[in-house]
Amino acid sequence: MTQLHANCxxxxxxxxxxxxxxxxxxxxxxxxxxxxGAQLVSDDRTDISLKDGLLLASAPQTLAGLIEIRGMGIVAGMAHCRHAEIRVIVDLVEPGTxxxxxxxxxxxxxxxxxxxxxxxxVNAFETSAPEKIETALAVATGKMRIVS
Known part of the structure; x- marks a missing residue:
């Protein structure tokens, strides 16, 4: 198992x-x-493992179901799931870099x-960021495709 500084x-x-x-x-x-409509898998730290040929993400046990909301603190009770098959990676690019x-x-x-x-x-703070990410997932799962 590997742990990454990432959300899922x-x-x-x-x-x-x-x-x-x-x-x-x-x-x-x-x-x-x-x-x-997504479910939170992990916030800030994500465990990555391989099981039955699938690349899985999960939260460390002590962080499962928790998310830190800047300006509020750590919040529990959000819709979450135990693990998910990783289908796409999004590297967030900060504005002005x-x-x-x-x-x-x-x-x-x-x-x-x-x-x-x-x-x-993707720039996380662009208004269209959620749509871009859902499109990236659709491309990764074969529901959409990139035309060259």
Missing amino acids: VAFDGQGILLRGPSGSGKSDLSLRLVSR NDIIERMPDPATETLHGIDVPVWK
């Missing part, structure tokens, strides 16, 4: 790993995705525990 949310068991430094919007974006989101990037992947996972860059 899931739509119907299909996980989206949200990575980024502190303040990049992981929890804020997780909240917005939960309001759109030198990290540029390409207009039409080449497909990127990252290998975790021997499984290739698509990777996309």
